[in-house]
Amino acid sequence: MIKKLLGSIREYKKDALLAPAFVTVEAVLEIVIPTLMAYLIDYGINKNNMSFILEVGLALVLCAGISLLFGVLAGKKAATASAGFAKNLRHDMYYNVQKFSFFNIDKFSTASIVTRLTTDITNVQNAFMMVIRMAIRAPIIMICALIMAFRVSHNISVIFLVIIPVLGFGLFFIAAYVHPIFERVFKTYDKLNGVVQENLHGIRVVKSFIREEHEETKFQQISKKIFADFSKAEGILAFNMPLMQVCVYAAMILISWLSAQAIVSSGNNPAVGLTTGDLTSLITYTMQILMSLMMLSMVFVMIIISRASAERIVEVLSEQSSLHNCENPVMEVKDGSVTFEDVNFSYSRKAEKPVLCKVNLNIKSGETIGIIGGTGSSKSSLVQLIPRLYDVTSGHVTVGGVDVRNYDIKTLRNQVAMVLQKNTLFSGTIKDNLRWGNKEATDEQIVKACKLAQADGFINEFPDKYDTYIDQGGTNVSGGQKQRLCIARALLKKPKILILDDSTSAVDTKTDALIRSAFKEEIPDTTKFIIAQRISSVQDADKIIVLDDGQVTAFGSHEELLKTSDIYREVYESQGKGGTTHE
Template sequence: MVVQENIRGIRVVKSFVREEHEKTKFNAVSDEIYQNSTKAEKIVAFNSPLMQGTMYLSILAISYIAARLIVSSSMTTGQLMSFITYTSQILMSLMMLSMVIVMLTISKASAQRIEEVLSEQNSLDPNIDGLKTIADGSITFEHVDFSYFNSEEKRCLYDINLHIESGQTVGILGPTGSAKTTLVQLIPRLYDVLSGSVKVGGVDVRRYNLESLREEVAMVLQKNILFSGTIAENLRWGAEHASDEELVQACRIAQADSFIRAMANGYETHIEQDGSNVSGGQKQRLCIARALLKKPKILILDDSTSAVDTKTDAAIRKAMATELKDTTKIIIAQRVASVEDADQIIMLDDGHIQAVGTHQQLLDSCPRYQELYAAQLRKEEQA
């Protein structure tokens, strides 16, 4: 685990000049593993001579007793040899059995971990026989409470009431930890509500077939993941049988087509593990294009343009407004500029909705929004 963390975060380690610290940590962990492994191997190594010694001592004891019996004519030499042979076979079998027991003991910890994974149950009911057709991308939250611990005392969302019309663009703003991501994760049923209901297309999401629901909801998460393979292969995670023209169209909306074509192999350019050979902004745009290929009724962008410059961000929003008129778009952002053109802007704080309205309405009525807008405006002027 330590090696894996250091390899994945090697740039961070070097930028903070923590090589010596990480070497010390690695040596400490390595020494602990060495000590445990040595202890286990000593037990295994001690087992063999112990069993061999037991076997030879048994044969010596049998030979001594049998010799006295042969002298007294109570046993023949042939009987002695047969007895020694059978005893050796029994002791050899016991020795092999002891080795099996030792190996089972060593593997017990691994077996327990595998069992934990295999026995883990999904708490979400996939509702295989549920509805498979979603009418539109409208979303309604009705008195929604939510807790990751399924506890009223540890709620993350409190009495959320919200309605989003199909095709609208909705922005969500709020400080870190205000449950913005938690709110949108309830739409594709990554989690189920504690109380209340979330409706998509006028129907409670729990009534839909889970796979059908998620097919109509595309999410671009905060942590952007790309897989080893070509750009085209990564994009087709959104639609396995998408044509080349559809790939290009999705990338144009995501403002990714230009930098892809600038690469030597274009859409056949190989992406390294976790997208390490493309920049953060390029990775975000590829992930947006991948989500667009699903042609979903609901598109959720969870702070997915944070590494993109403001000009490109504006171009992505403009292209989506033009090309995705029937798709409900939910944009979680830290910049007011990313959502000021939205049909609705939701201000969240500590799991509560503070205000809902357009950019101008919130400027006129919401002190928290006014404060956020003024602070970001000052930063832009200073820049």
């Protein structure tokens, strides 16, 4: 896990190494200062030696100044390294998510990925900064201070050998108890973000059904759970400070008592035993040792909190896409012909029943194919296999005579354009959104695509026309307008295969007919798949697929299906023989 995380330091490696180097210099100088103070008291002040006082005083000022300088440099380098580390972690996670197949995306919820990219990375960033500063500084000061303390008095310094194990055992016990709670907290954070995201996304539905209280109750329940877990974890971590204080005060009392006895018995004679200067330095070393332990405990707490976050980050970084290019992939799609050969498909390998079962279809390039079926008949699942958004469980799907698994994924998807029923528009102008289909598209090509999609008319009614700003998610355009813009965006790809997944459901029948007519006249060589609920949207297609419970029950022209398919005939008659809308 640590190796995986450290791989994101990259260009900030120099800063990450300089920070502890500067901290080391700062820590060593802090250790030297108490010794100089002891010399100043014993051989300067006590003996009234002004020249010695000036020399040692100057040395103290230099040590303090240099220590301060290196401390500032260490802080600056640590801040740069930790912020850069977090930036690279976000970059690596986000780019890896972009490579995910739909199968991988289904494994992580959107809210969970957002939490990992924000809260979890912040926790790891804070822990990293503490590690390259405090986790270096504290052990150096503690070890050096212990050595210096033993140099002053072996007998008194034995106290530390008792205090440190007690403190270490207490911290270990706290960590072991708290870590599982933080793991649970961050998973609950995912749920909280999911509730907020779902509420904001469907805020119009919430308000139209007056369900604000219900949503508030859901939020409150999850928020209370986070509060309860955090309170429990923080309550346990709170024992850290009392434990530290008990150790600090116990050490200080014992050292003061033993040192006072030693000074009295030696008569403050350096040659015989402990002196006032020795006591001063010993107390300073004691404070340094105990403050170092306190720093380590703070680092320890931060690591406990960030460990769960680090595990969640590494989980995303380590996730490999379930779809890969084969060796020497095909880099050109010959045409838009599509075949399904004994195709079975399941979203999960453990599923008892396949979503699609024994699908066999042969579709020529340039044909218009309608797809009809009830809710849950796997219409969308069928077309998602064409651009290889999922891989078949068994069988073969070929495009242009080549198995889709043998294509370069980008090459294949660049020749297959999909327009979903609930497609997404992004914040930006209409032109910006349309150029998702082709970033090099000219204004003339954009206008032509919009005319084919019957979008040019309403766009020109906007004051800013094609420069009209679209709010996030396309909330300032109607459902039908959004669908037509998405169709225009797909057309700009100039694909060999165009898939419309119920993407004209929000437009009237006249506009639907105009779109289909434009397709027939302007893009005759593009293979078109039209999933629809209205028979009128597909009855002019070259062939129509009738799906029922994941199986192709019929495949033929409108006239043929009226004679051979009971399901198709029932739908046709229920919709007024194709003349009215049934939604």
